[in-house]
Amino acid sequence: MSPPVLPVTGKRPAGKENRQLPAAFLDRWRRPFARFLRIEAAGGGALLLATLVALVLSNSPWAPWFLDLWETRIGLGVGSLEFTRSLRDWINDALMTLFFFMVALELKRELVLGELRNPRMAVLSIAGAVGGMLVPAALYLALQAGQPGQPGWGIVMATDTAFVIGCLALLGPGIPQSLRIFMLSLAIVDDIGAILVVAIGYSQSLDGTMLALGGLGLVLVRAMALGGVRHLPGYFLVGGGIWLAVDASGIHPTITGVILGLLTPARRWVGDERLYAILSRVIAHPAGDHGSGDTKDRHTLQLAEVAVRESLSPVERLGMALHPWVGFVIMPLFALANAGVSFSLTALGDSVTLAVVAGFVGGKPAGVLLFSWLAVHSGLALRPPELSWRLLTGGALLAGIGFTMALFIANLALGGRLLDSAKLGIFLASVVAALAGVILLRWGRPLAGGAIDAG
Numbered sequence: 001m002s003p004p005v006l007p008v009t010g011k012r013p014a015g016k017e018n019r020q021l022p023a024a025f026l027d028r029w030r031r032p033f034a035r036f037l038r039i040e041a042a043g044g045g046a047l048l049l050a051t052l053v054a055l056v057l058s059n060s061p062w063a064p065w066f067l068d069l070w071e072t073r074i075g076l077g078v079g080s081l082e083f084t085r086s087l088r089d090w091i092n093d094a095l096m097t098l099f100f101f102m103v104a105l106e107l108k109r110e111l112v113l114g115e116l117r118n119p120r121m122a123v124l125s126i127a128g129a130v131g132g133m134l135v136p137a138a139l140y141l142a143l144q145a146g147q148p149g150q151p152g153w154g155i156v157m158a159t160d161t162a163f164v165i166g167c168l169a170l171l172g173p174g175i176p177q178s179l180r181i182f183m184l185s186l187a188i189v190d191d192i193g194a195i196l197v198v199a200i201g202y203s204q205s206l207d208g209t210m211l212a213l214g215g216l217g218l219v220l221v222r223a224m225a226l227g228g229v230r231h232l233p234g235y236f237l238v239g240g241g242i243w244l245a246v247d248a249s250g251i252h253p254t255i256t257g258v259i260l261g262l263l264t265p266a267r268r269w270v271g272d273e274r275l276y277a278i279l280s281r282v283i284a285h286p287a288g289d290h291g292s293g294d295t296k297d298r299h300t301l302q303l304a305e306v307a308v309r310e311s312l313s314p315v316e317r318l319g320m321a322l323h324p325w326v327g328f329v330i331m332p333l334f335a336l337a338n339a340g341v342s343f344s345l346t347a348l349g350d351s352v353t354l355a356v357v358a359g360f361v362g363g364k365p366a367g368v369l370l371f372s373w374l375a376v377h378s379g380l381a382l383r384p385p386e387l388s389w390r391l392l393t394g395g396a397l398l399a400g401i402g403f404t405m406a407l408f409i410a411n412l413a414l415g416g417r418l419l420d421s422a423k424l425g426i427f428l429a430s431v432v433a434a435l436a437g438v439i440l441l442r443w444g445r446p447l448a449g450g451a452i453d454a455g
Helices: 027-038 041-058 063-069 087-112 119-144 150-157 161-170 177-201 208-226 232-249 255-263 272-284 296-310 314-338 345-349 351-377 389-398 403-413 416-443
Strands: 073-078 081-086
Touching (some): 041 161, 041 314, 041 403, 081 087, 087 232, 087 255, 087 403, 119 177, 119 351, 150 177, 150 351, 150 403, 161 177, 161 389, 161 403, 161 416, 177 255, 177 389, 177 403, 208 255, 314 403, 345 351, 351 389, 389 416, 403 416
Antiparallel strands (some): 073 081
């Protein structure tokens, strides 16, 4: 039963020193480190470092050992039943589920609590994301029609969130917040679109029974949320069962993370008024030694602990808990396992390499700008006044950085020499897109507000 809302009673303790937790030696390091973790661009730095390490090792004398490491089989076997995968597959299928779960949490938070609560603001990002998926995919297909690289059309669809936010961070406070919000929302939406493409376009033949079991698991998760279940380990247990069922159904299991993230409640259970009332009960207890038994003040402290925790919504709480792990562990591991490729000058002219570069560097910004322009001029979307078309052009160029999801889809769609060519195209396109976007945003800002910004 929820605690009653009580009036604030009791005297506040005198002195500032009594209002804070006792100081600890590690506090001086923990607070700056926590602030560092909150800077999303730092995740892009860790991802870039891991990518460079993978590239160096895969082009060094240690290349055979490094590449074979990710093919190591890990799993369980009981009798004739065997559940094993390579280390790379565990990273791509299991750990990346947590990445997509966090992406979906961020999308849910923006839609319910953030800037995208305004439908017309949301339409601008969604339209840009849709154009940034359809146009490059169509361009890639046009260049690869009837060729062995045709199945890789999904490679050029997604934008890498960490690298884009990292590039914007390099430009400093001169970049308006509206562009950061637009780019973050666009990257999240087309990540969701890309994983739906993976689920539909790159899945195997479907097993209806396993798919039904996964669906029942999702119904159970929703029922638990509606019933007020707050026990996170229970949700992770059910979520693990859903992941296994979806994996066995033939659909790529990372879609589980997207669906569970979108099902996560974005409203907090304990509001401010109730929280302050509960905390006032703690203040009301007289000071003294009451022992460690089953006392009234002990129950009050336990109640206050729950109230403080539940004053944040599950979306916010899980996002804060997962973000450091995803940004500094999962994404660098993914880059180490997938970014290794032996560079060859002859591969620069490969048709797959050229199609990937054309899709990201040409098709991506063209699609983002065209669909954003159509959405604004049709009246469906709202463009903030400070978000000029020149700034949007710079952001659209940055959207051509498709590193993480591009590698993810490339590993599903292609193999052998074609995969190496696609990886080379992804690296080249990401570098060109980053440089073009940063240069336009850094040196093109004084020209903002010109003819291109009209309308």
